[in-house]
Amino acid sequence: MGEKPATQINASNTLGGIVRSAPVAEGFRQDVGDVSRASGQTLEVPSHGRYGYSAIVSRPDFSWPEGKRLAVYVGLNLEHFAFGNGLGAELCPGGPQPDVLNYAWRDYGNRVGVWRLIDLFDELSLPVSVLANSSIYTYCPEVMDAFRARGAEVVGHGRTNSERQGILPQAQEQRLIEECTEVIARAEGRPPSGWLGPWISQSAMTPDLLAEAGYSYLLDWCMDDQPVWFSTRNGGRILSVPYPQELNDIPSIVGRKDSGEQFATMIVDTFEEMLMQSAKQSLVMGIALHPYLVGQPHRLRPLRRALQTIVAKRSDIWITTAGGVADYCRALPEGIIPS
Numbered sequence: 484m485g486e487k488p489a490t491q492i493n494a495s496n497t498l499g500g501i502v503r504s505a506p507v508a509e510g511f512r513q514d515v516g517d518v519s520r521a522s523g524q525t526l527e528v529p530s531h532g533r534y535g536y537s538a539i540v541s542r543p544d545f546s547w548p549e550g551k552r553l554a555v556y557v558g559l560n561l562e563h564f565a566f567g568n569g570l571g572a573e574l575c576p577g578g579p580q581p582d583v584l585n586y587a588w589r590d591y592g593n594r595v596g597v598w599r600l601i602d603l604f605d606e607l608s609l610p611v612s613v614l615a616n617s618s619i620y621t622y623c624p625e626v627m628d629a630f631r632a633r634g635a636e637v638v639g640h641g642r643t644n645s646e647r648q649g650i651l652p653q654a655q656e657q658r659l660i661e662e663c664t665e666v667i668a669r670a671e672g673r674p675p676s677g678w679l680g681p682w683i684s685q686s687a688m689t690p691d692l693l694a695e696a697g698y699s700y701l702l703d704w705c706m707d708d709q710p711v712w713f714s715t716r717n718g719g720r721i722l723s724v725p726y727p728q729e730l731n732d733i734p735s736i737v738g739r740k741d742s743g744e745q746f747a748t749m750i751v752d753t754f755e756e757m758l759m760q761s762a763k764q765s766l767v768m769g770i771a772l773h774p775y776l777v778g779q780p781h782r783l784r785p786l787r788r789a790l791q792t793i794v795a796k797r798s799d800i801w802i803t804t805a806g807g808v809a810d811y812c813r814a815l816p817e818g819i820i821p822s
Contacts, residue, residue: 533690533713534723537821539764542709545819547811551801552761554808555754555768555793557611558679558702558726559600561626562644562773563618564589569645570682572737572775589775593623596778601629603787607794612805614640614679614702617666627670636804637671638702639663641681649684656686660696677805679703679726694721700809702726708757708766710812712822720822722812724767724805729753731771736782743782750789758800767808 547554564571567581574588604611613627613635620627630637641648642663648656660678668674678693679702693701694715700722701713711723728734730753735741741749750770757768777786794802812820 531687533715534711534822537711539707539709542764542821543819544764545815546765547801547803549801551799552765553758553768553799554766554801554803556770556802556804556808557604557609557790558638558769558771558805559597559611559613560640560644560679560771560773561593561597561613561615561619562589562640562681563593563616563622565643565645569643570647571645572733572773592773592775592778593619593626596774596776596783597626598629599778599780599783600772600774601633603783603790604633607790609790609794610635610802610804610807612636612638612677614638615667616640616643616681617663618643620666620670624670631671636677636806637667637675638677638679638805639667639675639698640679644681647682647684648680649686649689651686653686653688653692656689657692657696660692664696676700677702677724677809683728690721691716691719694719699813700724700805702769702805705729707821708760708768709764710767710808710820712820714822722809722820724808724812725769726805727769727771730769732773732776732782733771736776743777743779743785746777746782747785747789750786751792754789754793754796758796769805 546552564586566586571582571585571589573582573585575584577585603609611630611633613630615627615637617639627637639660640663642659648659651659664674674697676699678698678700680689683703685703689703690701690713698721700710702724703726704711704713704723705726705728707723708725710725713721713723715721730749732746735746735749736743754768757766760766772786777783793800
């Protein structure tokens with residue numbers, strides 16, 4: 484994937500004999516396919532230009548440490564929200580701002596839910612990748628102290644989930660990344676190596692900005708069950724580590740209105756199916772959690788049962804962190820990880 488990204492291209496879409504053009508953001512590349520050679524018309528399909536197509540059944544084989552074939556990690560999102568404005572998940576439709584009902588529901592996660600989850604992780608000896616808004620360090624530093632004591636990996640997750648980074652001008656997005664990185668580095672003694680955008684929000688330039696800020700992997704893209712190298716500008720690259728949008732309590736519980744039992748069943752079914760599939764390809768299974776959702780007692784109980792099912796197979800799988808997956812992949816011979 485060494486092609487230089489186009490800077491400004493129009494994508495033409497032919498529909499009913501009418502050609503419509505739409506500008507493509509700077510940083511995107513175009514892949515062109517012939518639609519009708521007889522008519523001479525060409526459909527130009529916009530592409531991100533970050534990676535090429537790679538069928539999972541056709542890739543070089545590799546194994547995780549100790550010959551394991553399935554890597555499992557928990558990604559715990561620690562998020563802080565503005566009061567009276569900005570974005571935020573809803574338990575039920577909120578009224579005019581300040582939306583006390585939904586703000587307080589989310590705040591339960593930082594005051595109660597996260598501590599219940601820490602107890603659960605300790606009980607099961609589970610490592611965790613903590614995806615932290617940098618404002619958490621000011622709002623509830625005790626939470627980050629507790630995860631630091633556990634040796635948890637901290638992943639950059641923006642400043643607050645009341646904002647999206649992908650809509651910002653490049654200079655402002657760059658400053659957001661810098662600010663978040665500085666806060667984490669100051670508290671943890673080292674900068675984070677991984678990033679997940681608040682609300683999975685990226686601009687066309689986000690992978691470039693992350694690579695240039697020293698990040699080695701990102702979690703925003705859910706297109707694969709194995710890590711994938713992304714091309715970035717000036718010949719750089721950054722690793723995409725699989726992060727789930729299906730096995731994620733926000734789309735499941737908030738979006739689809741699944742119950743705690745349904746979400747837990749999804750975890751177990753995904754684990755058992757991927758463990759079987761991993762005989763053919765080494766895979767990554769992430770579990771994305773939010774304390775204000777699964778930290779609620781009625782959801783914590785089925786989550787406990789699901790995670791117990793996973794740790795019961797500890798000898799057959801690699802229980803790790805997102806950063807552990809990224810570190811291992813970077814050490815593999817060139818060409819093993821698709822790009």
